[in-house]
Amino acid sequence: MKPTYKTIIQNYFHRFQAEVSMAAFSAKKPGFIEEESPDYYRLWFIREGEGWLEYNGRRYVGKPGHLFLLPPGAKQIYGSEEGKSVSLYWCHFRSSIGDNQMFELLQLPVLVEPQESEYLESMFLKMIEAFRSTAFTRKLRIRAALLDIMASYLELCDLSDQVFQGIESLDKIDRVLEYIELHLSENIGVNELARLAYLHPNYFISVFKNVVGSAPIQYVNLRRLEMAKQMLEGTDDSVSTVAKSVGLQNHYLSRLFKQHMGLSPSRYRQIYRAAPIKAQPAIKGSEVQP
Known part of the structure; x- marks a missing residue:
């Protein structure tokens, strides 16, 4: 995947918001058939047995370990064969990323086959337990489990460059992101970036923010910060040299670092390069038996 496309999708999922409306475990009898057109996403993780799904003119067979993601809106017919x-x-969850529905934008597959079945089952169990909880942290735990499941799902999706090339807004922004990467050491203005996308500056800012998740100049500074971090980690260049290489004055780079990292650039380098703390031996008698 092109680095700019990777940047776009990372920013999309950085903004991923989801509200789980229901989480449960169900055992379906042989020969059942149901039909729905839900207005929410569905995640199914098959534990035992075998079922089938008809969606968008295609039939899928669900077996133990299979993970399904079903989008809202379309008719879904599902069931099991007699004797199975x-x-x-x-x-069930509702979610959108920017103004685009995730499933439509990325053309995600309905079915994937994870290798980590036990781990996924544990995440669903945690989600169900949190859903039934009355603790004030329940929504955090539900969201944490959902994000973990979604990460496992997305890692199995083949998000090739072709998926992105047919989306006009992404194609325009892709050119802009490539230009930014090549000119981080220079002054970069919104008008200049808007011309690359053939858009009016005001409209360009809106399109860029919708696709990338931040305003153009904010994104430029974040990329400069990332490049500066890489230089601090991998070179012995002075902080002033690093700042010049990413198109910033020394004091402004220091301010960005403190805003985002809570550290000065020199202190970040010092901590990054420090030897890891060795695990301390357990105190005799402190072991806890399983």
Whole structure:
């Protein structure tokens, strides 16, 4: 995947917001059939047995370990054959990223086959437990489990460059991101970037923010910060040399570092390069038996 496309998708999922409306485990009897057109996303994780799904003119067979992501809106017919039951963990959630629905934008697959079945089952169990909890932290725990499941799902998706090339707004922004990467050491203005996208500056700012998740100049400074971090980690260049290399004055780079990292550039380098702290031996008698 092109680095600029990777940047776009990372920023999309950085803004990922989801509200789980239901999470549970169900055991379905042999020969059942159901039909729905939900207005929410569905995640199914097959635990035992075998079931089938008809969606968008295609039939899928769900077996133990299979993970399904079903988008809202389209008709879904699902069931099991006579003599075959199926049990599954599942949840419903609503989500959008910017103004685009995630499934439509990325053309995500309906079914993936993870290798980490036990881990995914534990995440669904945690989600269900949190969903039933009355603790004030329940929503945090539900969200944490959902994000973990979604990360496992996305790592199995083949997000090739072709997926992005047919999306006009992404194609325009892709050119802009490539230009930014090549000119981080120079002055970069919004008007200049807008011309690359063939858009009016005001409209360009809106399109850029919707796709990338931040305003153009904010994004430029974040990329400069990332490049500066890499130079501090991998070179012995002075802080002033690093600042010049990323198109910033020394004091402004220091201010950016303190805003985002809570450290000065020199202190960041010192901590990054410090030897890791060795694990301390356990105090005799402190072991806890399983």
